[in-house]
Amino acid sequence: MKETRYIFAIKEAMEEEMDRDENVFLIGEDVGLAGGSFGASKGLYEKFGPERVVDTPISELGFTSLAAGAASCGLRPIVEIMFMDFVTCAMDSIVNQIAKMRYMFGNQYTVPVVVRMPEGGGLNAGPQHSQCLEAWFAHVPGLKVVMAATPHDVKGLLKASIRDDNPVIFIENKTLHAMKGMAAEADEDVVLPLGKADVKLQGSDVTIVTASRMVHESLKAARILEQEGISAEVVDLMTIQPWDRKTVFDSVAKTHRLVVAHEAVKQFGFGAEIAAAAAEEILDELDAPVMRVGAPFAPASYSLEKYYVPSADDVVSAVKSTLERTL
């Protein structure tokens, strides 16, 4: 283990996997010479050359489908979509092609594409550069959807995603890019399992299910709540599709209260699925309403961003509200 940053951990994961398997390559806008818009591939072009670190014209649909074709011929593409908002241009590729190629063609193909993209606010980049759209992908059979909260996790999860034979939507968070933390060294080769949640903090009064940046806000909330004698358990889903029902349900069986927190707009976000599954499968365990934390139902705002993106305070309120409303 060593200290690094989230963005370097992404680079290391890609580099280690490219070292390990010559079929792994990276493709996207400005990933090559420039080392990526957020610097995720800095140095990879110099090391692996233009064949394996592929700069593209501005054409998200085209290069994502190209990756699908390359994957079905045995390569293992990592596609970078510069901002998650731009994935709207590649939805046909991801949803009608990548997600379906294996199943639709009778399992003849494996399509090991990883589509990386950073989501969320934090840069005051406004309505078309701040969205969190993971719930869309989680609704599409054939895809896996991964979200990483720390340097350690992003490295281990990205390595796992690259090695996975299924298509993976790999969601980073722009505010986390600069985050410092420990991550595994190359020779440790830590590969985290997809579909497995991580209990980031043990607690007994309420379960906070969350992912990505909101893991940190939830942990901050837990510290605030602790002052008031409330013990929160923080479950980082890490994979949204398929999500780890056992870890979540076990936690709720212990705390009997559930809050789901994400940065995406609250309505129809992934919190809805977690809450609905709880209402369907473990209703008897719930002693209080399931509260959800998410962004307000509006596009992201340039100058009101700090009020727009959900924070620890919002998590605290949700927890208190579920406690107050205990049945």
Add this chain to the structure above:
Amino acid sequence: MKETRYIFAIKEAMEEEMDRDENVFLIGEDVGLAGGSFGASKGLYEKFGPERVVDTPISELGFTSLAAGAASCGLRPIVEIMFMDFVTCAMDSIVNQIAKMRYMFGNQYTVPVVVRMPEGGGLNAGPQHSQCLEAWFAHVPGLKVVMAATPHDVKGLLKASIRDDNPVIFIENKTLHAMKGMAAEADEDVVLPLGKADVKLQGSDVTIVTASRMVHESLKAARILEQEGISAEVVDLMTIQPWDRKTVFDSVAKTHRLVVAHEAVKQFGFGAEIAAAAAEEILDELDAPVMRVGAPFAPASYSLEKYYVPSADDVVSAVKSTLERTL
């Protein structure tokens, strides 16, 4: 009132609104000379000419954004996307442009675009021609999402959508196109309110919240359940975004049991939001787990379609399961 078919009711709604307001026009692939792939615009080209019934090249992104531009200049476009699956090509237009233009430009514009598209199975058209993706749009602030179950409703809701100054995603269902039923005449000018659910059947033991084709399966299920002494209330949401919390919650306050049924894949579908809202806002009213009915987590199948799309039997099972599991 007169008897008609769902597909004719769509045509009538468009025709009446085009008669009423010369700024209304229709644009899409083969909507003109050919009268629409499913015949929704038969006769409109002859009546209104190629300026107002606009055949396009195959370019969903291009013509949907074109409609956005036209709308912000005072026109009222109706866009036809031939199959809902193809809307994947126009997501940028709908999500980053149409949904945001008003808000993002400081309310300077109104963007009254209606994007019509038929969803669902029933034609054995396979994985890329059968999807139900309404949950995506319901997650996007700025859009309204409407789903119509009967000839009467499709006419009244489409007229309302065309007159609404907000962008509306208007979802039809391919199996309903041929459905016969009563609908209003032109001079009755029935315009149904958006955002208002319709209780299609009164009942006391369980509330089935549903929309589009599944309204009919739910009604069928209610008849089967009646035989066994179970009284189901069927609530047709009609508008998914914004959905009618009052009607749904009032019904659950009466029945204390909730089932949500849609044709889309169950996981992360609109049922999740309804169930989550119930678990958040009216948990104390719930006497039993909230069950959801939706398609299995797989792409639509060509030859197994009849098992793939959810049916009345699935609704019956869900209702029974919620009753059996009463707390």
Add this chain to the structure above:
Amino acid sequence: MLTGFYTMMVRIRKVEENLMEVFSRGEIPGFLHVSIGQEAAPAAVCAHLNANDCISTTHRGHGWAVAKGIEIRRAMAELFGKREGFCLGRSGSMHLADAGIGIMGANGIVGGGIPIAAGAAFAAQYKKTDHVAVATFGEGATGEGAFHEAMNFAAIRRLPMVFVCENNGWAEFSPKSVHMPVESVTSRALAYDIPAVSVSNKVVEIYEAAGEAVRRARKGKGPSLLEIRCDRWYGHYVGDAQKYRGKEKVEEAMAKDCIADFEAELIKGKVLRRKDLDRIRAEVSAEVEDAVNFARQCTYPDVSEMLEGLYV
């Protein structure tokens, strides 16, 4: 080789004639788009390809799958929705694929397959093989952004591929003039500096032009575009009465038959005799009927197989 062309064209025609028949009888469900009248292009182009070369095709792709060498029995089983089909009966006509011989799959999304073929070409270049990829599509598909983005990338990276456009003058129910401001798809290629030729629906002419393009790709000289000017005899799908087109235009199209024309040439050139042609047609008929019977006897997948293999 000429006999090979002829046999292949007849095979494609027979497969689709049989499909139309069983479809009309309700034996197969869904949508069926036949390419009758357009058999020359797949027969000619695929003659340059081997099992390592990839093709992506469209909703109107039976001919390409057959010409690329798909096993007709299992293709037929797929169209019947049977588990013995190449896609386990899950996908039918619009998604025929055989990974073993580079049939990357028909695509129900217009233009969808074009960048996917570019991906195969990219993989060939990446692995430093001499394999090539062929994207097939109609002139209507050239309206989609996917076509543009794939052409642009292929030109920039000099991908080993051939863009093959069957310009049959119609996209669903509307004529070319609704879709293109230019007469020929070759004009589209100017935007990317990709060499392009347009040929008539004659198998030998197509063969020669395709040979040039495939050789160019194999040598690492980059992509080409090949337009085949052809006619769609039947409607967009089987059951489409083509009212929008007019009886005369349909008859005009049907008067042009790449198979009949080629027969006449073969006889005139003394390559084959009338009775050779008859024999070939009979053999192919038997082969295709066998496939239909095979498909009939296959079994439907079971509902328990619904989720099988969705994830690896």
Add this chain to the structure above:
Amino acid sequence: MLTGFYTMMVRIRKVEENLMEVFSRGEIPGFLHVSIGQEAAPAAVCAHLNANDCISTTHRGHGWAVAKGIEIRRAMAELFGKREGFCLGRSGSMHLADAGIGIMGANGIVGGGIPIAAGAAFAAQYKKTDHVAVATFGEGATGEGAFHEAMNFAAIRRLPMVFVCENNGWAEFSPKSVHMPVESVTSRALAYDIPAVSVSNKVVEIYEAAGEAVRRARKGKGPSLLEIRCDRWYGHYVGDAQKYRGKEKVEEAMAKDCIADFEAELIKGKVLRRKDLDRIRAEVSAEVEDAVNFARQCTYPDVSEMLEGLYV
């Protein structure tokens, strides 16, 4: 007219120089893309437009908004994120818009605004007015399907519009060669049979070419494409050190200054004297500084306004 060009170019430059300064001081957040070195195109093209004509612009769109006549005070307020801004402070630099004078909005999605401008042109045609629409974009944007689909539709329907591409040789951090297999964007227009010309970064030359294109559109003769070969002085956004580009190339670009060149011409041609230029620059400076001060004094929106007007 020449004085008008000069004043406008200086106004654009001053606005952006001020923006760079306040941005560097942290007074405005987010991303800032300036178009310094590219002032000639908006000044020249917009001289042909009136308030009924629409333009769609890009992330690098300040110059176009200014040239189209945006009120600089309220534009500045928007960039400062204040509620007095055109977008109520919600959107900032990447989304400047003024519906009242046909500034349909800058777009954060590359290529996104091109079909939107086509929609404005469609509306003009639909309403039988003689208004025109102008889509502005960079050469990088021509890689997107949106560009292709809009060009195709505009050509087919002969929409009254002009496609204006500022080819500054860079798209973010990569050179033109990564994005285009052709030298000039005019080659792209061949795919649609749209007339296209490429001009240098001289304001009068651009003005003449644009006049031709705008007149053509107004007369109902259809769309044209105009490429302006220009240079981006600074990085992709303010703060980009342009390491990928090399100091020499940057200096080379900065040596070419459409404003300085025009000044020299004006003086040589005895249109304006040195002191006239000085006076204009001083006036414009005062105007822009006033706008900055105005923006500083404006108020931030309140969180209670977050959902206001999302739906009508």
